[in-house]
Amino acid sequence: MSNNRLIVIGGSAGSLHVMFDLLSGLRPGFPDAVLIVLHRNTQSDTGLEELMSAKTGLPCKEVEEKEPVLPGIIYLCPPDYHVLIEKQHTFSLDYSERVNFSRPSIDVTFKSAALAYGESLTAVLLSGANADGAGGLEFVKQQGGLTVVQDPSTAEVSFMPEYAIARGKIDLVLRAEDMPAVIFGPRPV
Amino acid sequence: MLSIIQYEELEILLNDLDTRYGYDFTEYSKASLQRRVQRLFAADKFPSFAEFRYRLRHDPHYFRRFVEEITVNVTEMLRDPAFYRVLRTVILPVLATYPFIRIWHAGCSTGEEVYSMAILLKEAGILHKSLLYGTDINPQVIEKARKGIFPMSQMQKYSENYILSGGLKDFSSYYTANYHLARFDAALGEKMVFSTHNLAADSSFNEFQLILCRNVLIYFERDLQNKVLNLFDTSLENLGYLALGAKESIRFSPLDSRYRQVGREKIWRKGL
Numbered sequence: 001m002s003n004n005r006l007i008v009i010g011g012s013a014g015s016l017h018v019m020f021d022l023l024s025g026l027r028p029g030f031p032d033a034v035l036i037v038l039h040r041n042t043q044s045d046t047g048l049e050e051l052m053s054a055k056t057g058l059p060c061k062e063v064e065e066k067e068p069v070l071p072g073i074i075y076l077c078p079p080d081y082h083v084l085i086e087k088q089h090t091f092s093l094d095y096s097e098r099v100n101f102s103r104p105s106i107d108v109t110f111k112s113a114a115l116a117y118g119e120s121l122t123a124v125l126l127s128g129a130n131a132d133g134a135g136g137l138e139f140v141k142q143q144g145g146l147t148v149v150q151d152p153s154t155a156e157v158s159f160m161p162e163y164a165i166a167r168g169k170i171d172l173v174l175r176a177e178d179m180p181a182v183i184f185g186p187r188p189v
Numbered sequence: 190m191l192s193i194i195q196y197e198e199l200e201i202l203l204n205d206l207d208t209r210y211g212y213d214f215t216e217y218s219k220a221s222l223q224r225r226v227q228r229l230f231a232a233d234k235f236p237s238f239a240e241f242r243y244r245l246r247h248d249p250h251y252f253r254r255f256v257e258e259i260t261v262n263v264t265e266m267l268r269d270p271a272f273y274r275v276l277r278t279v280i281l282p283v284l285a286t287y288p289f290i291r292i293w294h295a296g297c298s299t300g301e302e303v304y305s306m307a308i309l310l311k312e313a314g315i316l317h318k319s320l321l322y323g324t325d326i327n328p329q330v331i332e333k334a335r336k337g338i339f340p341m342s343q344m345q346k347y348s349e350n351y352i353l354s355g356g357l358k359d360f361s362s363y364y365t366a367n368y369h370l371a372r373f374d375a376a377l378g379e380k381m382v383f384s385t386h387n388l389a390a391d392s393s394f395n396e397f398q399l400i401l402c403r404n405v406l407i408y409f410e411r412d413l414q415n416k417v418l419n420l421f422d423t424s425l426e427n428l429g430y431l432a433l434g435a436k437e438s439i440r441f442s443p444l445d446s447r448y449r450q451v452g453r454e455k456i457w458r459k460g461l
Contacts, residue, residue, distance in 0.1 A: 095261065139191065
């Protein structure tokens with residue numbers, strides 16, 4: 001088990017290009033693990049890993065059942081499974097009921113990552129049209145992690161970030177272009 | 190303030206349940222269990238972990254509810270039509286050569302997969318010489334599976350799955366619609382035996398030519414996964430088939446060297 005940080009980024013409608021912009025700020029040798037929870041169409045958008053890998057120069061792969069979370073890798077949730085993180089920092093897949101009409105659900109991953117990583121977790125919520133993520137951010141906050149939400153005025157679909165901000169105290173509300181320095185940089189005290 | 194069940198508390202609960210009721214969940218994936226337990230704890234509005242623990246230790250009825258709620262019972266008919274297409278075209282023609290066919294659906298939940306299989310066997314003309322065993326740890330879902338009654342609201346999706354899996358008949362010919370329920374043909378159910386069985390604790394009970402256990406192993410830690418895979422190995426005839434879920438594999442298990450994958454689906458054949 002490592003002391004490395006984990007950065008979980010959740011997004012839904014209107015978040016894909018923001019996600020790409022964020023990740024293109026990363027360079028090989030990046031010391032933390034990144035996990036992307038994206039509401040995606042089952043089956044249809046294959047090839048996302050290759051694209052993200054090409055943009056960042058970091059290896060990008062779909063999460064596999066029980067594999068360890070390793071630094072310097074961008075992980076993508078597979079379509080139609082929830083992704084959980086064990087306390088010894090391995091991934092588990094889960095095919096239980098949809099949460100917020102979603103599988104993978106951002107709430108599910110935020111909550112389990114919060115328990116496994118505590119203060120070493122940064123959770124980021126981007127554009128989207130549903131309520132997913134808000135409940136998870138509460139968990140992250142309570143377990144000592146850092147919560148970041150995209151400034152709704154800069155989000156293509158503002159509902160999801162607005163909902164999260166209304167529901168709980170968020171550490172940082174940032175415009176997309178200001179995010180990389182904060183979420184991938186040294187952790188603010 | 191949120192009350193979050195911590196991993197240390199989860200361990201305490203699991204030890205209680207093992208000691209008190211003989212149900213061993215200690216080798217289940219903790220992240221998944223934590224989530225289910227957290228959900229139950231919140232839904233039943235316990236004021237504290239201590240009260241939750243007390244209730245579980247002292248109320249066997251509540252323990253039943255616990256088992257029903259923390260096990261995952263999501264299933265559907267003919268899920269992953271491509272998988273069923275391989276069953277139809279590759280596996281069933283081999284099984285058809287046997288005088289008697291025994292199939293085990295391990296962790297069958299409410300039985301949708303068992304009925305899916307019975308339909309395939311019927312269409313292959315071999316249902317009459319088949320016996321399908323459906324088992325699950327949760328007695329409540331086994332009761333449902335025995336009835337063979339599923340929500341009408343799902344039938345359109347199942348019908349689409351059926352066509353994609355290579356089905357040529359009218360899917361609705363297999364059930365009778367009764368308001369919001371679809372009652373499946375009793376002739377399908379006649380070849381089924383349902384029973385509770387705990388993969389983590391119970392042993393092999395027969396020899397099979399095909400074992401299906403899809404999206405069950407993901408809820409177990411790796412040691413338990415291997416234990417269960419060994420149980421399947423013991424329960425499978427030579428040249429029998431093992432089918433797992435789309436994200437599951439025998440790759441890191443002792444079975445790996447003795448089984449060969451059938452095409453690209455998560456189906457392996459023993460002894461080749």
